[in-house]
Amino acid sequence: MSTSTTLEAPNTGTWDGGNEPLKASYGKLMMWFFLLSDAFTFGAFLIVYGLSRHSNLAYTGKAEDFTFSTEWWPIPEKVFNAFPGLHGMDLPLAFVALMTMILILSSVTMVLAVEAGHRMDKNDVQKWLLWTILFGATFLGCQAWEWSHFIAGDGVGLQLADGTTIMGANLTMNQYGPPLFADLFFFITGFHGTHVFTGWIMLVMIFINTVNGVYHRRGHYEMVEKVGLYWHFVDLVWVFVFTFFYLI
Amino acid sequence: MATHHEQDFNTAGEVPKPQTKAIWRTFIILVALTAVEFIFAFTMEASTVRNSIFIILTIFKAFYIVGEFMHLKHESKVLIWSILLPMALVTWLMVALIAEGSYYFESITNYFK
Numbered sequence: 356m357s358t359s360t361t362l363e364a365p366n367t368g369t370w371d372g373g374n375e376p377l378k379a380s381y382g383k384l385m386m387w388f389f390l391l392s393d394a395f396t397f398g399a400f401l402i403v404y405g406l407s408r409h410s411n412l413a414y415t416g417k418a419e420d421f422t423f424s425t426e427w428w429p430i431p432e433k434v435f436n437a438f439p440g441l442h443g444m445d446l447p448l449a450f451v452a453l454m455t456m457i458l459i460l461s462s463v464t465m466v467l468a469v470e471a472g473h474r475m476d477k478n479d480v481q482k483w484l485l486w487t488i489l490f491g492a493t494f495l496g497c498q499a500w501e502w503s504h505f506i507a508g509d510g511v512g513l514q515l516a517d518g519t520t521i522m523g524a525n526l527t528m529n530q531y532g533p534p535l536f537a538d539l540f541f542f543i544t545g546f547h548g549t550h551v552f553t554g555w556i557m558l559v560m561i562f563i564n565t566v567n568g569v570y571h572r573r574g575h576y577e578m579v580e581k582v583g584l585y586w587h588f589v590d591l592v593w594v595f596v597f598t599f600f601y602l603i
Numbered sequence: 604m605a606t607h608h609e610q611d612f613n614t615a616g617e618v619p620k621p622q623t624k625a626i627w628r629t630f631i632i633l634v635a636l637t638a639v640e641f642i643f644a645f646t647m648e649a650s651t652v653r654n655s656i657f658i659i660l661t662i663f664k665a666f667y668i669v670g671e672f673m674h675l676k677h678e679s680k681v682l683i684w685s686i687l688l689p690m691a692l693v694t695w696l697m698v699a700l701i702a703e704g705s706y707y708f709e710s711i712t713n714y715f716k
Binding site: 378 | 618657673678693708
């Protein structure tokens with residue numbers, strides 16, 4: 356025999372589950388707490404970077420006389436000074452600046468798509484999502500170039516005392532400095548790139564849904580907001596990676 | 604109720620005008636802060652002061668991204684604190700472990716001297 360009772364009115368008491376203390380939907384809250392846990396992961400990566408950097412010798416001479424050595428930690432702007440199509444020129448951080456601009460722009464177009472969703476403006480949501488997808492893909496392309504250049508090296512390499520030359524970088528040695536430098540570059544920018552790629556796939560998915568009118572029929576564009584939260588988080592992580600890996 | 608909404612939106616051809624002023628303002632602030640970071644990167648010798656400037660500017664950028672773009676500034680206080688407090692603890696861990704790294708480096712180099 357069933358003992359369940361049927362509610363005649365929804366529960367509204369404070370401890371009956373009838374209130375919403377955080378005034379945000381379940382999906383958005385879960386995205387926030389997922390992003391918090393993700394921030395711990397990236398925080399851990401950057402903490403390990405700081406720890407490793409401080410437990411290695413820092414370069415103390417003049418910046419102009421800097422040379423690569425496995426003895427000391429490299430100056431980032433001496434490592435990341437190449438730009439596609441401008442071979443052999445010293446353009447410190449120029450390409451990273453471009454990548455940063457692209458990602459900030461993609462964040463702006465994303466928030467514009469969210470804003471358009473609030474107004475139920477399907478055409479604007481489509482337009483701004485498409486821009487975000489375009490900038491996201493451009494960023495990923497830039498990162499692919501950056502990685503391949505980092506792995507291949509600058510073509511000069513690093514001459515060791517025993518006569519061998521290290522060209523480029525892998526997980527066990529690199530021409531720029533201690534092995535940990537390249538390891539952390541691969542792990543930090545790689546993990547961030549994976550996040551961008553995941554976010555990009557979600558963007559394509561919500562773009563298809565928007566075009567098909569799924570959210571319009573649903574009556575709200577909250578899914579665009581949730582993916583937007585994720586996408587802004589990816590931008591936020593890049594702001595920190597940019598400072599701690601490239602600037603300092 | 605859902606079907607009712609659908610009809611509402613399909614028949615009402617009027618779409619409200621976009622309110623994007625605050626968004627573009629935030630964008631300009633973010634670009635300006637990044638530009639200032641580059642100016643410091645190229646005009647100042649590497650030092651603790653320069654690193655502190657970078658970190659402060661980064662926190663400002665994070666404030667604008669999280670507060671405006673992710674809309675956290677306009678959420679309820681409980682939600683704001685439940686995100687910020689754990690992050691403050693992680694920041695402390697970072698400070699502690701960087702100090703630990705310096706200590707490790709010094710003790711290793713002095714040990715073999």
